[in-house]
Amino acid sequence: MALLEVNDIHTYYGNIHALKGISFEVDSGEIIALIGSNGAGKTTTLRTISGLMSPRAGNIVYAGRDISSTRADLLVLSGISMVPEGRGVFAKLTVEENLDMGAYVRTDGEVADDLDSAFEMFPRLLERRKQLAGTLSGGEQQMLAIARALMSRPRLLLLDEPSMGLAPVLVDVVFEAIQRIASEGVTILLVEQNAHMALQIANRGYVLQSGEVAISDTAANLQRNEVVQKTYLGID
């Protein structure tokens, strides 16, 4: 059974119809890529899944439960964690305080262990644990945002354009980290402009266009698809 099922959702900003009936599913343990051009509705899809917005029609089923109108904070508790677009770190808190905040919903006593493993995954953060997050470089902030999302021990991790604005070397670091997170059993829904990288690590992918799913296929097939090559991979 799929971990996440999105069934024909319609989401609006006022009367702007942003998502016009999107459906897809994510199985446990998969990495799924959502690609599409600017304004296609990728961020809106993630916001709808994570409960920051609710769909006007259609439903979202997570672990067998309809979560279409569940509040965002409760979804964190049931294992959905998001790295927002543009990172959204708490600029005036230190790296460590940011990570603590990520573990806000947890009541078990193992937060300290997870802090250690976050620092193990991103050693750069360890050096800067007392530094204010707002003063980190863009790449470091992205690492922090991912590490913070992991602190709630999610089953499903939603990533919104983790490679945005990063130098190629850092993009590699971030994508390696994503693969490692996936190998530890976290299911990943990855929104990316960098279709090339996203399709390399994903199992399957969906192409969004003006609020609708245009193509859906395995990542390997998408990489060979002519339309995708032309529009999203820049290959003529």
Add this chain to the structure above:
Amino acid sequence: MLASEASRRILRLGLLSGGFILFAGVIGMIAAFHEREVVDDFISLGQVLLLATPFITSYMAATRLLESGESPRLALAGGLAIGVLSALPTVILLLFNSDDYRYLLDASLKLLPFVAASYLAWKSHAQGNEPRQVAATWLIAALLIGIVSFGFALIFEVKGDLRGVLVNVDRDWVEVVTFDHRRELWTGIGLLLAASAGAGLSGVIMRILPEVPRRALLYGLGITLLVGAFGETVRLILQENLDRDTLRAIFRRDTLRQNAAAMLFIISTFAGFLWAMFGGRAQSEFAALDDSRRHQVRNLGMLLFAALLLALPWLIGRTLSDVAVTIGIFVLMGLGLNIAIGLAGLLDLGYVTNYAVGAYILAVLTSIGPLGLFKGTFTFWSVIPIALLAAMFAGFIFAVPVLRMRGDYLAIATLGFGEIIGKLALSDWLKPLIGGAQGVQNIPKPFLFATELKNPEQLYYIVLVASLVTLFVSIRLNNSRSGRQWMAIREDEDVATAMGIDTARAKLLAFTLSAATGGVAGAIFAAKVGTVFPNSFTVFISINVLSLIIVGGIASNPGIVVGAVVLIGMPELLREFSDFRFLMYGALLILMMINRPQGFIPSKLVMHEVHAGAKPKVSASD
């Protein structure tokens, strides 16, 4: 080129300072401050204002000039110029105002359009415009300016003198600015110019002095002037502890005698000298102590401070205890509002609501007058928790509709609620219950084991205990799970939600807890004054509380106490300020926001915020 830049700076600062003195005179501030003698038969607060302005201005100018590599000679000349310029606008107004020289005003008003138009025409010519355009410029300018200035000339002719138009340009003002030489105008003007120039010059000299004597003199001057300005207060304090004769040797009524002032100046300069010489060493020695010793020293300090707090009413006497109670009431409200504003970042401008609820609850439940519901069944102590809960309830109710609002919108909505409460208290609808404009009267004072706590000295302890409890709770809150929720919300509400924080609940909690102390403060206020009127609950209460938080240092508990002492205590102590309180508030707020946006005693967190931009890699210390 450089020299001209320096002289332009001097000109600008001098005119600014002169404009300020003129303004202070025209609005009546100088004359009002003159009522307060700082040193008996020597200098008044008005004159201090008159001289401190050029002094401070030229001190600042000298700092800038010396820093940009100008010579001390130039700085001295600058100080002299600033001194003269500071007096100049006042001198001109003096001339215009005197019967003998009124024609000067008339003549200059009538000349002004021609001179100004010619200047503008000349500029237009210099820009290469055609003669026809130049002529048109001259004509239009002369006409427009002429209408205004001939109009003014007419008004002054009809009114006879300036007093009819500028109501504060009166005899008192003339007397202050001429140093009591109203009759010999030119002597007065000479004195004013000389004194002002001297002040400007001494500002620069002060700046040029080496650090140790400079700091010593500044301490001496500052302390003497402060003691003199607050002579009434100081006398009240000393009165509790000194015998009559000593007191009479120091003060003539409320003002410091000259000998005493001189002694004080010498002593405080000497003390300042010692501090400037050895203070740094003491501090570094303290820092060099090992942790446990440092802890001991700090604890000793805390203990002394606690003892001072406990003994305060005996040290300062009745009048000042009354002021201390008022300050305490505002400290309570400041600590409460800080939960919403400082911790959760919710800009609440309707805090007066909670204060009013607390006051009216206490009034109605305990009053023995006609409006009292129970006539003495309820005591002060049993109503305090009720007032607290009622205020929390009000905070909760008003929070529900504004939960989705942010920033400016939230501020406006809460401002509206504050106004609603004021109107409700005045309304006919609630009149049978809370008395409308007449308010509720005959509120008994609290009793503690059969003793009536009727003096401010006794009420002080209630406020003290309430403040300490609040302080304790708010420190605990800040370090709690709720504190972290609020911190996240203040930073970014959306991301806070993404962390799994129920923002609606966290905000409700912040508003509700924040309201609690407002209710207690209101109840204590009602018991203190014995009557509750609607016009005690205006938007100014909210503004005062907000200002004291900002001035003291947002989210900083010691800052709130300092803010309350400065903003609430000072105007109470310096009655001469009272009319100008809001003017001084405004000036203080603007100055603070420009020079010290983090407040007097900033909290660690806000320090990060203010400095994060400047130093990209500050690390959070401990």
